[in-house]
Structure formats: structure tokens, C-alpha cells
Amino acid sequence: NAGVTQTPKFQVLKTGQSMTLQCAQDMNHEYMSWYRQDPGMGLRLIHYSVGAGITDQGEVPNGYNVSRSTTEDFPLRLLSAAPSQTSVYFCASTPKRTTPTGELFFGEGSRLTVL
């Protein structure tokens, strides 16, 4: 099973450039989310979605956009990259109704460097 797939795994951007991190899951999960991981900060929630067509902000949403047009895909867009967005980004999903206890299934991460 593929699970949660993130692309690209590595990306280098210049300040001001835009890009999209892709996330796809093949488990028919309703809930999907994006986290960023920074040293000593743990994981912080950027945006999340409880189903197709529904998105909401997490703890650190500024500078990022998301959309959820299908159950499978949840792309994260950086509108104008800044060095502060240098981080490792993780996409995660959970089958909301069947696991309300919140176990998340994570992708392998996308490492982004903004110069």
C-alpha cells in the first residue's frame, strides 16, 4: 500500500518564488493535514481539512494556502517563499469517522530550503 505520498522530497527555492508541495493518500481518509517540523519546535499544524471542499487554518498558516478538491489530494502552496519557511513539511491523514482517537498516518516528508 502506498499510504501517504509526498512530492517532492527535496526542494530549494529562492526568496519570493512560489511552489506547491503535493500530498496524496490512497486510504480514503477524510481528514488530512500539513505540519512543519523545525528543530526544537516539534510539529506545528499549518492547515487541515476534514473533507473535500473544507479546509481550515492551524497554528501557523501565514504564507501558505491549501485546497481540497478531492478526497485523495491536499496540496500545500507557498505563495512567496521566505527563508523562515525553510523546514521539513509533513502531510498526514486519518480516517476521521472510524478513528476519532486521532491516529495520524504520515508521509515521508518534504525538505524545503529557501535561500
Next chain:
Amino acid sequence: AQSVTQLGSHVSVSEGALVLLRCNYSSSVPPYLFWYVQYPNQGLQLLLKYTSAATLVKGINGFEAEFKKSETSFHLTKPSAHMSDAAEYFCAVKRAGANSKLTFGKGITLSVRP
């Protein structure tokens, strides 16, 4: 509001020694509690979870954790460390409710010395 505190950022043990990683939580309602592990260059995976059933929870790879309401703690233990346990460990808390979000601690890096 809910939060998780993981004291310290790094723990080092010898192979075969006891592993103890501490986690304290704050939650206004009874929480669900989780430990996740992240091996180098990988995503996080669930080690174990507490969901208001048994207070002593057993997980994968010989790890277990005990929910202690009076101490608001959910410490992770393993009787005998193995080299393959070297990783970063995250404690996380979530209130009951399908749309409640998971809040992670800052993580603890476990090193295992030969």
C-alpha cells in the same frame, strides 16, 4: 486548551539499559495521548496510544506507557534499549472529538550507546 511538555531534548542510554522518556500533558478534559517515533529521514509512526481504556498501554517494539491522571503524565518506557531504538520520540495530546486536533510536544532524541 491542551499542551504537552517533554522535558529535555536529548536522552542517551547504553544498550540494554532502561529507556524512560517523560511526557506531561495539560488538558481541560480527559485526553487521548499518543507516542510517535521518527527514525532518521522518515515520517512519524505511531508507537502507542491511550484512549481511556487500560492505563498501561503496550506498543510496538517493546515500548509501553502508563497514563497517570494524578500526575498528568504519560511516560514512555522500554526495559532494555536496542541500538535500533535510536530515533526522535514525540508525545502528543488530543481531546475527545473527531475534529479535535493533535498537539505535539517538542520531541526527545534518544541515542543508544554500544
